[in-house]
Amino acid sequence: MPKITIREALKQAMDEEMDRDNNILLMGEEVAKYNGAYKVSQGMLEKFGDKRVRDTPITEEGFAGIGIGAAMAGLRPIVEFMTFNFAIQAMDQIINNAAKMLYMSGGKFKVPIVFRGPNGPAEYLSSQHSQAAQTFFAHVPGLKVVAPSTPRDAKGLLKTAIRDDNPVIFLESELMYSWEGDVEEGEILIPFGEANILKEGSDVTLISYSKPMKILIQAAGELQNIGINAEVIDLRSIRPLDEKTVYESVKKTNRVVIIDESWPFVSVASYLGWLISKNCFDYLDAPAEIVTSEDTPMPYNHRLEIFAQPSVEKIIDAVKKVMYL
Amino acid sequence: MYKIEDFDKELLTEMLKKMILIRRFEEKTAQMYGLRKIGGFLHLYIGEEAVAVGAISRLDLKKDYIFTTYRDHGHALAAGLEPKELMAELFGKITGCSKGKGGSMHFFDDKLNFMGGNGIVGAHIPLAAGAALKIKYLEEDGAVLCFFGDGAIHQGSFHEALNLSKIWNLPVVYICENNQYGMGTDFKRVSSVEDFSVMANSYGMYGEQVNGMDVTEVYSAVGKALEKAKSGIPVLLEAKTYRYKGHSASDPAKYRTKEELENYQNQDPILILKNKMTEKNILTEEEYIKYDENAKKTVEEAVKFAEESPEPDLNELYTDIFI
Numbered sequence: 139m140p141k142i143t144i145r146e147a148l149k150q151a152m153d154e155e156m157d158r159d160n161n162i163l164l165m166g167e168e169v170a171k172y173n174g175a176y177k178v179s180q181g182m183l184e185k186f187g188d189k190r191v192r193d194t195p196i197t198e199e200g201f202a203g204i205g206i207g208a209a210m211a212g213l214r215p216i217v218e219f220m221t222f223n224f225a226i227q228a229m230d231q232i233i234n235n236a237a238k239m240l241y242m243s244g245g246k247f248k249v250p251i252v253f254r255g256p257n258g259p260a261e262y263l264s265s266q267h268s269q270a271a272q273t274f275f276a277h278v279p280g281l282k283v284v285a286p287s288t289p290r291d292a293k294g295l296l297k298t299a300i301r302d303d304n305p306v307i308f309l310e311s312e313l314m315y316s317w318e319g320d321v322e323e324g325e326i327l328i329p330f331g332e333a334n335i336l337k338e339g340s341d342v343t344l345i346s347y348s349k350p351m352k353i354l355i356q357a358a359g360e361l362q363n364i365g366i367n368a369e370v371i372d373l374r375s376i377r378p379l380d381e382k383t384v385y386e387s388v389k390k391t392n393r394v395v396i397i398d399e400s401w402p403f404v405s406v407a408s409y410l411g412w413l414i415s416k417n418c419f420d421y422l423d424a425p426a427e428i429v430t431s432e433d434t435p436m437p438y439n440h441r442l443e444i445f446a447q448p449s450v451e452k453i454i455d456a457v458k459k460v461m462y463l
Numbered sequence: 464m465y466k467i468e469d470f471d472k473e474l475l476t477e478m479l480k481k482m483i484l485i486r487r488f489e490e491k492t493a494q495m496y497g498l499r500k501i502g503g504f505l506h507l508y509i510g511e512e513a514v515a516v517g518a519i520s521r522l523d524l525k526k527d528y529i530f531t532t533y534r535d536h537g538h539a540l541a542a543g544l545e546p547k548e549l550m551a552e553l554f555g556k557i558t559g560c561s562k563g564k565g566g567s568m569h570f571f572d573d574k575l576n577f578m579g580g581n582g583i584v585g586a587h588i589p590l591a592a593g594a595a596l597k598i599k600y601l602e603e604d605g606a607v608l609c610f611f612g613d614g615a616i617h618q619g620s621f622h623e624a625l626n627l628s629k630i631w632n633l634p635v636v637y638i639c640e641n642n643q644y645g646m647g648t649d650f651k652r653v654s655s656v657e658d659f660s661v662m663a664n665s666y667g668m669y670g671e672q673v674n675g676m677d678v679t680e681v682y683s684a685v686g687k688a689l690e691k692a693k694s695g696i697p698v699l700l701e702a703k704t705y706r707y708k709g710h711s712a713s714d715p716a717k718y719r720t721k722e723e724l725e726n727y728q729n730q731d732p733i734l735i736l737k738n739k740m741t742e743k744n745i746l747t748e749e750e751y752i753k754y755d756e757n758a759k760k761t762v763e764e765a766v767k768f769a770e771e772s773p774e775p776d777l778n779e780l781y782t783d784i785f786i
């Protein structure tokens with residue numbers, strides 16, 4: 139089976155879908171001539187031409203809105219944000235137009251659009267350029283939010299996102315683009331709302347999505363060394379959320395730690411913690427723990443920056459807490 | 464039009480020294496980035512020195528204000544922020560101008576009204592108009608300079624701020640540093656007009672293009688612009704300039720030709736001023752070398768200070784979130 143990077147997997151997904159459907163186009167800053175700020179769209183201008191692969195000015199609100207309007211009228215745009223930090227400028231378009239159009243038009247206008255790009259902390263970038271934006275989007279009814287952690291999931295979920303008739307927020311990470319993994323050739327479509335159990339275990343459930351999956355796997359390995367058998371779940375999609383897989387796991391292990399790169403206050407992690415405490419109350423041997431980024435903006439200093447984020451150490455501490463060790 | 468004869472030696476010498484300092488400082492930061500003393504995005508100002516120096520030399524930072532982008536080292540040095548504190552900031556040290564929390568893109572100084580160092584393209588432009596509103600509201604005498612790039616000029620925030628500053632007659636001068644590229648994009652590919660100064664007309668403001676490679680031209684134009692702005696007509700200047708390095712330290716800048724770069728390096732802002740001063744007999748080669756040596760020494764001292772300064776305590780993570 140070929141090993142490819144997440145970068146390549148995302149490109150394959152867009153490439154294959156654009157081959158299939160002429161109504162799909164890609165737009166964003168530096169996506170065409172520069173081949174993508176992070177080279178995700180490498181070669182796509184050459185292949186599809188500047189009608190279908192379009193460089194935009196640095197006008198996030200404008201090009202997000204153009205994408206939404208084009209989608210309402212029948213196209214299926216993929217809009218790349220250089221990073222999701224800049225998507226904040228397009229929040230009005232995404233929340234007030236993309237998310238609500240179908241509803242307030244009584245089902246008359248659908249918005250088949252994908253907003254994709256890197257999300258979450260990178261390195262040495264300080265407060266404005268290094269934040270996890272999933273909570274902003276996951277909060278809004280009418281938006282689907284997905285965040286893969288492997289090349290195969292990246293490809294399969296992005297293809298599903300492009301075919302979805304609803305607006306989809308597709309979260310990647312600068313630091314994940316070069317991660318490698320096996321991806322079989324041929325069509326891969328991964329449905330939304332299906333979590334993936336990366337490792338089965340019996341003592342505690344670790345849940346996350348996107349980039350932190352790497353440290354979950356490391357933490358599970360270290361826990362194994364001290365005799366704790368952790369089950370590791372990759373949610374893959376935040377909205378829709380695979381509650382069933384989560385509850386089945388927690389009912390088996392009776393303990394859970396949720397890891398989330400975003401801030402703790404009203405986050406995906408804290409919401410999932412509430413869901414679990416409500417739906418698995420009789421099965422829990424300890425309150426759900428969350429490990430998130432610290433409740434602060436991101437500092438530039440590297441030591442502080444690392445400390446501000448979830449880590450293997452913090453996960454292990456949280457596991458020890460729920461196991462009363 | 465201005466003439467070089469109208470400038471006195473002291474002012475020209477001061478501007479020359481500032482430009483040399485910026486050049487040497489930036490070269491050193493690139494080197495320190497290579498040594499991994501500095502991380503993240505490092506946007507160098509080399510080639511554009513005349514814009515910040517010519518413009519900021521016009522200000523009185525007891526009453527005037529400066530807003531700029533992530534490409535902020537040149538403006539900070541021109542405004543007189545301490546090279547030591549800037550280098551320490553780049554090293555992420557507690558002695559940095561933003562306590563090591565901001566890094567390259569977020570230089571600040573409240574004593575010099577240096578209002579940042581903003582990382583979001585276009586986001587600081589309304590803030591500049593806001594500071595101008597304060598000046599007007601309190602009937603002060605100052606004005607605001609707002610620097611941004613050719614990429615930022617299409618943002619809604621720019622157009623909204625221009626309109627607001629005109630209808631409220633705010634004392635603000637917007638300076639678009641057109642260095643020809645927004646990241647890898649030639650400005651002509653993403654703009655409906657090639658002369659940005661015409662955008663001022665849409666808002667009933669005054670607009671002008673200036674040669675951003677000539678510090679005396681920038682100085683003259685900004686002087687005039689500040690007068691207009693203080694009289695209630697905000698101004699948009701487009702300074703035509705060029706960045707010699709990639710967009711940030713990680714950009715190989717393959718989107719432009721060597722010839723294009725060389726063409727601009729031949730009209731280097733430091734050389735232009737040096738030649739003018741030499742012709743006017745107010746600068747000798749020995750003096751020039753001395754200024755250069757001094758700049759290098761200042762930068763070396765800044766590196767030493769940054770190296771020797773302590774990192775912020777972990778508790779600093781939680782400070783400055785609220786007052």
Ligand SMILES: Cc1ncc(C[n+]2csc(CCOP(=O)(O)OP(=O)(O)O)c2C)c(N)n1
Binds near residue numbers: 167220582615642
């Ligand atoms: C809203 C927003 N979108 C995208 C970016 C990423 N970005 C940083 S600088 C830049 C190019 C800006 O070019 P320009 O305004 O010409 O300024 P220059 O860097 O040339 O000084 C881009 C796209 C950003 N920081 N903010």
Ligand SMILES: [Mg+2]
Binds near residue numbers: 612613645646
């Ligand atoms: Mg530019």
